[in-house]
Amino acid sequence: xxxxxxxxxxxxxxxxxxxxxxxxxxxxxxxxxxxxxxxxxxxxxxxxxxxxxxxxxxxxxxxxxxxxxxxxxxxxxxxxxxxxxxxxxxxxxxxxxxxxxxxxxxxxxxxxxxxxxxxxxxxxxxxxxxxxxxxxxxxxxxxxxxxxxxxxxxxxxxxxxxxxxxxxxxxxxxxxxxxxxxxxxxxxxxxxxxx
DNA sequence: TAGGCCATCTGGTCCT
DNA sequence: AGGACCAGATGGCCTA
Numbered sequence: 001x002x003x004x005x006x007x008x009x010x011x012x013x014x015x016x017x018x019x020x021x022x023x024x025x026x027x028x029x030x031x032x033x034x035x036x037x038x039x040x041x042x043x044x045x046x047x048x049x050x051x052x053x054x055x056x057x058x059x060x061x062x063x064x065x066x067x068x069x070x071x072x073x074x075x076x077x078x079x080x081x082x083x084x085x086x087x088x089x090x091x092x093x094x095x096x097x098x099x100x101x102x103x104x105x106x107x108x109x110x111x112x113x114x115x116x117x118x119x120x121x122x123x124x125x126x127x128x129x130x131x132x133x134x135x136x137x138x139x140x141x142x143x144x145x146x147x148x149x150x151x152x153x154x155x156x157x158x159x160x161x162x163x164x165x166x167x168x169x170x171x172x173x174x175x176x177x178x179x180x181x182x183x184x185x186x187x188x189x190x191x192x193x194x195x
Numbered sequence: 196t197a198g199g200c201c202a203t204c205t206g207g208t209c210c211t
Numbered sequence: 212a213g214g215a216c217c218a219g220a221t222g223g224c225c226t227a
Contacts, residue, residue, distance in 0.1 A: 059213095064204060066214070071202075095200065 013048035 082099055085106055094102060 060205075063206095063214085067205085067216090068203070070215075075202095097200095 013045050013052060 078096055078099055081103055082094055085094070085099070085102055087094070
């Protein structure tokens with residue numbers, strides 16, 4: 001239906017609005033016939049405008065549908081992002097803004113971890129960890145960390161240890177493991193530092 | 196009940 | 212011309 005009316009717009013019914021003056025060159029009918037013609041034009045215009053309204057409505061509905069799909073795709077992408085971000089099983093679903101900020105934070109923390117690991121490896125030997133992808137999967141043990149955090153602890157899940165540093169304010173090297181933990185697990189309590 | 200979050204609709208603008 | 216993208220408006224749901 002849309003393609004058949006693709007050239008329809010609000011002016012498309014102007015054809016039905018011709019005045020008698022515009023038709024001056026056409027031989028004028030007698031007055032009863034003229035009244036009939038005017039009524040016909042009015043009816044034609046009304047019908048045309050109704051069609052235009054339907055076409056416009058259909059276009060709007062199609063646009064709404066596309067917009068809905070677009071937003072669904074966006075939400076699917078956000079869900080995928082949530083899926084690759086570390087989270088507690090019982091943690092409530094991150095909101096959209098939390099997801100984006102957490103991802104930003106997480107990437108920053110991982111980058112710093114790699115950078116520091118790379119530096120340390122460079123000091124020990126000539127094999128930078130950065131070029132060894134398997135190193136990315138190794139996570140430091142919480143127990144050996146100065147930042148006290150325990151995923152099963154009664155208080156930790158809801159209020160993990162707080163680290164003063166934030167992505168916006170680079171920390172001293174000794175803080176990095178702490179920062180990484182915040183990026184990984186302490187997101188919600190870390191929010192004041194993010195906003 | 197106020198405030199936050201979300202889905203949807205809508206009209207405008209940009210892009211292909 | 213049609214679709215993608217965007218931002219504002221609106222209403223529903225949930226929680227403190």
